[in-house]
Structure formats: C-alpha cells, structure tokens
Amino acid sequence: MNEMTPIAPSPEDLEKCLVIGPEAYVSKDYALAERDRLWRKVWLQAGRVEDLPTVGDFITYAILDDSVIVMRTSPDGLRAYHNVCPHRGRRLIDTPPGQRNARGSRRSIICGYHGWSFDLEGRNIYIEYQDDWQGCLTAERTGLGAVQVDTWGGWIWINLDPDAGSLNEYLSPAASLLEPYQLHNMRPRWRRWLEFGCNWKVAMEAFAETYHVSTTHPEFNVFAKFRGWARNQGLHSNIGYEAPKGLEEDAGKLRVGGGDDPRLSTEEMQLFTWENANTNTTRTMVEAAKRLKTELPPGTPAAEVSRHWIKSAREDDARRGVIWPDVAPEHTAKAGTAWQIFPNFQIGHAVNNMLCYQARPVSVDEPERCIFEAAVYELYPAGEEPATEWEYTEPSAWPPVLQQDFANMAAVQAGMKNIGFRGAQPNPYMERSIASLHMNLARFIGMGAPQPPEQ
Numbered sequence: 131m132n133e134m135t136p137i138a139p140s141p142e143d144l145e146k147c148l149v150i151g152p153e154a155y156v157s158k159d160y161a162l163a164e165r166d167r168l169w170r171k172v173w174l175q176a177g178r179v180e181d182l183p184t185v186g187d188f189i190t191y192a193i194l195d196d197s198v199i200v201m202r203t204s205p206d207g208l209r210a211y212h213n214v215c216p217h218r219g220r221r222l223i224d225t226p227p228g229q230r231n232a233r234g235s236r237r238s239i240i241c242g243y244h245g246w247s248f249d250l251e252g253r254n255i256y257i258e259y260q261d262d263w264q265g266c267l268t269a270e271r272t273g274l275g276a277v278q279v280d281t282w283g284g285w286i287w288i289n290l291d292p293d294a295g296s297l298n299e300y301l302s303p304a305a306s307l308l309e310p311y312q313l314h315n316m317r318p319r320w321r322r323w324l325e326f327g328c329n330w331k332v333a334m335e336a337f338a339e340t341y342h343v344s345t346t347h348p349e350f351n352v353f354a355k356f357r358g359w360a361r362n363q364g365l366h367s368n369i370g371y372e373a374p375k376g377l378e379e380d381a382g383k384l385r386v387g388g389g390d391d392p393r394l395s396t397e398e399m400q401l402f403t404w405e406n407a408n409t410n411t412t413r414t415m416v417e418a419a420k421r422l423k424t425e426l427p428p429g430t431p432a433a434e435v436s437r438h439w440i441k442s443a444r445e446d447d448a449r450r451g452v453i454w455p456d457v458a459p460e461h462t463a464k465a466g467t468a469w470q471i472f473p474n475f476q477i478g479h480a481v482n483n484m485l486c487y488q489a490r491p492v493s494v495d496e497p498e499r500c501i502f503e504a505a506v507y508e509l510y511p512a513g514e515e516p517a518t519e520w521e522y523t524e525p526s527a528w529p530p531v532l533q534q535d536f537a538n539m540a541a542v543q544a545g546m547k548n549i550g551f552r553g554a555q556p557n558p559y560m561e562r563s564i565a566s567l568h569m570n571l572a573r574f575i576g577m578g579a580p581q582p583p584e585q
C-alpha cells in the first residue's frame with residue numbers, strides 16, 4: 131500500500147479496480163479487531179426456528195470467545211442469553227465434543243459448578259447459601275445476561291450489542307427482495323460442517339461470485355456459459371446470471387439448453403448437479419427433466435424446454451401439496467441467485483430450494499482457521515420434512531463440486547502469505563461482492579479498506 135491516507139471506498143468505487151491487502155485474511159490483529167468491532171456488533175444467523183419447536187428447546191451458537199443460548203420460552207417467543215454463569219463464569223451449556231453446537235430441551239438451566247439455577251426467562255431461581263452474600267445479590271446480578279434475538283426467513287438471528295438497531299433495518303434491502311421466496315417455509319435436506327484451514331472470508335468468498343465457475347467447475351461448461359453479475363446492496367451484496375432472453379424463472383441459475391438438444395442437456399445438467407453437488411435442485415425437478423425427451427419433440431427450442439420443465443415440476447410438486455411461490459421474472463432479475471448477508475452468511479435462493487453457507491472464525495489466535503458449514507433446503511409436504519442434524523463431514527466426503535471449491539480455499543490461504551502476493555484484485559463486475567464485503571468490513575473495523583491500485 132502507498133503512504134497516502136487510505137481511501138474509504140464508497141459503493142461507486144466498487145465498480146472500479148480495487149486492491150484488497152492480505153492482512154484481513156492472515157493477521158491476528160485484524161482477527162482481534164473483528165471480534166470486538168464486528169462479531170460483537172452485527173446480527174448473526176444462529177440457527178433455524180424449526181429447531182426449537184417446543185417451550186424449553188434450546189440451541190447454542192458460538193462466535194470466537196462468545197457463546198449464546200437461544201431458548202424457546204413460549205409457543206411464539208424466543209429469548210437469548212449469554213452462555214455464562216453470573217456466579218464465577220462457568221460456561222453454562224457445554225457443546226458436546228464433535229458437535230457443531232449444543233441442542234436440547236430444559237425446564238431450567240442449572241450450572242454444573244455450584245448449582246446456581248435459572249428459569250427459561252433467565253431469572254435466577256436457586257443459589258445455595260444465598261444469605262452468605264448478605265443481601266448484595268440482586269436479581270440483575272444473578273440473572274442471565276440477555277442477548278438481542280429476532281427471526282427472519284425462518285432463521286434465528288442474534289446480536290451481542292445491546293444497542294444494535296433492529297434486524298429488519300439491518301437486513302434491508304435483502305429481506306424485502308427475498309420475501310417473495312418465502313424462505314421460512316423451507317426445511318433442510320442436509321446440513322454439513324467442518325473446521326477448515328482458511329480464514330472465514332476466504333471460505334465465504336469462494337462462493338460469493340460466479341467468475342470461478344468456468345475454471346473451477348469446468349464440468350458445467352458443457353451445459354452453457356452465462357455471464358454473472360454482482361451488486362452492492364448496502365451492507366450486503368447479491369449475485370446473479372444474465373439469463374438469455376426468453377428464459378424464465380431461475381433459468382439463469384439452472385442453465386438449461388446449452389447443448390444441441392436442450393431436452394437432453396437439461397436432463398444431463400440436472401443429473402450431474404444432483405449427483406455431484408446435491409444442491410440447487412430437487413428430486414422433483416430432476417424427475418421432470420428426465421421426462422423431457424418423451425414429453426417434447428426433438429427440435430423444441432431451449433426457451434420452450436425450460437418453460438415446460440419448470441411448469442411440469444411445479445405441477446408435480448403441487449400434486450403432493452408442495453406449492454412454489456410465484457415470483458415474477460422481473461423480480462428474479464433483481465433478486466439474483468444468491469445474497470451475501472453481511473458479514474458471513476450466504477443465501478442461494480430459488481422458489482423451491484436454497485443453498486446456504488456460513489463461515490465463522492474459531493479463535494482470534496488462529497485467523498487461518500474457520501468453521502465452514504453448508505445447508506441445503508427445500509419445500510416438503512407438511513409432516514414429511516426429514517429430521518436432519520448438523521453432520522461433521524471431512525472434506526473428502528463432501529459433494530465433489532464443493533471439494534473443488536475447498537481446493538481453492540486451502541490454496542488461496544497459502545498463496546496470500548506469499549511474499550510476492552500484491553493483494554487481491556477482484557473483478558469489478560463479476561466479483562464486486564468481494565470488494566463490497568471489504569468496504570463494509572473496513573467501516574466496522576477501521577482498517578483493511580480496499581484501495582485503488584498503485585500506479
């Protein structure tokens with residue numbers, strides 16, 4: 131970086147060349163600043179509402195040194211507490227070894243050290259030999275510390291900052307642009323996580339742009355190649371494909387009709403995606419794609435194949451009680467195919483399924499490690515939702531397409547420390563989401579702002 135005062139980029143600057151220094155990905159100082167100025171200030175996605183169906187159900191969520199208990203306290207009420215005993219600081223609910231988080235159901239929380247106990251509302255209900263404190267233990271000093279909690283999209287969101295603004299305000303404009311997709315109705319098909327040897331941002335950025343697809347996932351090139359865009363959306367960003375004219379719904383993402391016979395290439399693409407990524411599609415869509423060659427004559431144009439395929443899959447699902455929301459093509463063009471929710475959550479949305487990623491740091495002393503997780507959701511007939519748990523999954527057991535991304539994550543983390551690396555130069559059009567992330571991070575953290583290249 132040059133010696134001039136660093137610029138604080140604005141959203142307009144994201145459309146030009148910017149360079150991101152490697153400090154944000156490797157420095158312990160930066161990781162510590164993130165803990166204090168980022169993770170303790172922002173709204174974080176901490177779990178799904180459906181994981182807490184009954185009063186007393188709880189989950190924990192950990193971010194660096196902080197752990198939070200989210201508790202269902204009434205049929206439509208959730209509360210969140212700092213997962214720490216006000217007596218001498220024991221973590222109240224331990225995460226079982228090898229688990230992503232603790233999950234269970236309690237009528238009260240009892241500290242395992244000296245037995246202080248708390249009701250679901252976080253009030254202290256038992257202290258042995260309380261008189262020994264000679265009356266100085268107030269309800270405030272003996273109850274659990276409250277953490278802000280709210281819900282949107284079927285997720286539970288927490289904020290460690292008692293003075294933070296509302297979740298609704300924070301998620302703008304992502305929440306309103308995603309509202310037509312009714313994401314709260316989707317349920318997970320699978321959920322996997324692992325600890326990975328890269329900074330959490332390297333992990334998120336591996337999925338926050340479409341520029342890498344043709345090189346990292348060359349198998350998809352035979353189906354078609356569409357150009358992808360990325361837009362700044364305030365704190366957040368979104369990405370999408372420039373779908374060819376005449377294709378509807380999520381055609382840009384689904385990339386039908388690249389081959390000579392769009393009936394067959396749609397089927398091949400669907401089978402490939404189902405088997406090698408297990409994301410971005412559903413069994414209904416795969417089955418409907420397999421029927422295209424018998425339902426449509428040879429020579430049917432790509433746009434017609436796409437329309438027929440989506441329509442018949444929609445009807446198949448409707449027959450089993452799975453109703454896709456209607457989203458106008460003009461809206462799809464604005465909403466794109468995935469949102470990067472600041473700072474560490476990505477929602478890859480569609481009308482009938484979604485693919486979400488999250489990455490979190492593990493320790494301020496280890497900026498080159500993160501917890502990475504992915505979950506695939508879809509719409510199910512009421513009562514037929516599968517019961518899924520977060521499964522720890524070694525890299526070699528993830529779907530092959532994700533392993534291709536993992537290979538980049540490890541190699542990028544290694545390359546960034548190379549003395550010869552001069553900083554990342556994201557594509558100002560296709561990778562604007564990455565510059566947008568660092569612009570916003572710099573506003574919270576006070577360092578690491580993307581800079582124009584030195585001349």
Ligand code: FES
Pocket residue numbers: 215216217218219220241242243244245246
């Ligand atoms: S630390 Fe919890 S009761 Fe003592």
Ligand SMILES: [Fe+2]
Pocket residue numbers: 336337342343346347535
């Ligand atoms: Fe990828």
